[in-house]
Amino acid sequence: MPIDDAMPVRLEVAGTDLGDAATFIADLYGADLQVEDAAVPFEFRYAALGDATMSLHTARFAGHLAGALPPSDAVIVQWLQSGSSRLDTGGDVLTMEPGVPVPLMPDRTFSFEMDDYEQRLVHLSRTVVERVAAEQGADVSAGLRFDHSVPPSEQSVRTWHNTVSLISHTLRDGSPGRLLHAEMARLAAASLLEMYPQQRPAPVEAVHAARSAHVRAAVEYVHENARTPITTSSLARHLDISLRALQEAFQRDLRSTPNAFIRQVRLDRVRQELLASEPAATTVREVAAGWGFAHLGRFAQQYQVAFGEGPKVTLDRTTRAPGGG
Numbered sequence: 494m495p496i497d498d499a500m501p502v503r504l505e506v507a508g509t510d511l512g513d514a515a516t517f518i519a520d521l522y523g524a525d526l527q528v529e530d531a532a533v534p535f536e537f538r539y540a541a542l543g544d545a546t547m548s549l550h551t552a553r554f555a556g557h558l559a560g561a562l563p564p565s566d567a568v569i570v571q572w573l574q575s576g577s578s579r580l581d582t583g584g585d586v587l588t589m590e591p592g593v594p595v596p597l598m599p600d601r602t603f604s605f606e607m608d609d610y611e612q613r614l615v616h617l618s619r620t621v622v623e624r625v626a627a628e629q630g631a632d633v634s635a636g637l638r639f640d641h642s643v644p645p646s647e648q649s650v651r652t653w654h655n656t657v658s659l660i661s662h663t664l665r666d667g668s669p670g671r672l673l674h675a676e677m678a679r680l681a682a683a684s685l686l687e688m689y690p691q692q693r694p695a696p697v698e699a700v701h702a703a704r705s706a707h708v709r710a711a712v713e714y715v716h717e718n719a720r721t722p723i724t725t726s727s728l729a730r731h732l733d734i735s736l737r738a739l740q741e742a743f744q745r746d747l748r749s750t751p752n753a754f755i756r757q758v759r760l761d762r763v764r765q766e767l768l769a770s771e772p773a774a775t776t777v778r779e780v781a782a783g784w785g786f787a788h789l790g791r792f793a794q795q796y797q798v799a800f801g802e803g804p805k806v807t808l809d810r811t812t813r814a815p816g817g818g
Contacts, residue, residue: 501668502548505540511556513537518558526560542664546621547678549661550614559606562597567616568637569597570685576610587641594653596639596689615657617682621675623769625682628783630719630762631691633769638691645688656684705742707732711751719758720784725751759784760799763792767807777804 506517514537515528521539538553562569571594578589580597581604589595597603623633645653660677663669669677711728728751729739743751763784770780778789781804786792796804 502541502543502545505538507536507538509535509537511535511537514554515558519560522562522565524560524562526558528559529557543616544674546618546675547660547681548616549657549664550616551612552614553611554607555609557606557608558610559604561602561604563602564600565597566619568619568622568685569614569616570594571597571612571614574611574613576608576612578605578607578610578612580605592654593645593650594685594688595641596685598637598639600636613657615681617678617685620769620771621678622682622685624766624771624775625679626686626691627762627766627769628720629683629686629691630716630765631686632765633691639689649684649688653684653688656680704746707734707739708742708746711739711743712754715755715758719755719762722785723755725755728755756795757799759786760796763796763804764800764807767804770808772808775808777808780804780808 508514511528511530514535515526517537517539518524519526534555536553536555539551541548541550543549571589573589573591573593575591580587580589580595587595619637623637626633626637660681663673663677710732714728714731715723725739726736729736732739739751743749743754747754763780763786766780766783767775767777777793781789781792786795793803800807
């Protein structure tokens with residue numbers, strides 16, 4: 494049964510019974526747990542506020558907790574405030590540093606071991622994070638991928654904490670409307686992706702095929718700025734070469750025109766965003782317009798030629814996927 498994204502998440506649990514705490518966490522996350530008392534009297538607290546699109550969580554566990562977290566529909570971002578935590582991310586064991594957020598990929602099981610910890614977590618809808626990543630030009634056709642081996646920059650971590658603080662104050666001041674809550678979820682997703690950028694579609698083939706430095710620069714510029722109103726003329730001005738020289742270089746190196754190349758890159762980005770979007774919340778027209786396609790009929794024809802299916806078929810894939818809601 495599909496979960497209503499607007500269904501409120503609001504809970505607060507506290508206690509001193511180790512068994513009750515273990516049962517609560519296991520039920521909440523579907524995790525297999527092993528628990529032990531700490532040297533100090535046991536104490537447990539857990540609170541959450543938000544909805545299925547985005548919720549903020551705090552947890553305190555005065556003891557030893559270990560187990561495995563199964564795959565989830567949410568992207569869970571967690572960071573320590575005190576205590577210790579080790580995560581097995583599927584190969585490398587990651588020792589968490591206080592204050593540094595770590596996202597868990599929704600399609601992978603994580604094992605963990607934590608001691609006398611206090612942590613905060615943000616649960617974000619996977620769909621929201623994928624949609625924002627696709628809008629930024631990332632390739633999410635194979636799902637989200639967070640590289641835990643590359644520490645996030647100090648600036649991006651500060652931005653994350655500032656973002657979460659703003660969202661927390663807004664939620665605690667009252668229940669924001671659905672539109673505001675959705676925008677805050679997108680803001681959190683954007684902040685997460687600043688810390689852990691997704692891989693952009695690499696223009697490897699085009700770059701390797703380009704013998705001209707101008708064509709290589711043009712290829713990279715188009716991939717980085719595909720959402721902006723680039724034209725062949727503006728691209729030539731950016732590269733400080735004549736329009737004719739640019740056209741000749743593209744024809745010689747890529748057997749294409751600059752305009753056709755720009756169009757194909759934008760079509761690729763539209764496809765990535767459609768694959769990451771919810772059909773009930775998105776239209777082909779909106780996505781196409783966001784990537785500069787003003788004429789829907791002409792766009793649909795170009796999309797059909799490029800991918801062998803219409804854009805509406807691509808968007809509807811999530812409703813036809815096995816196990817889809």
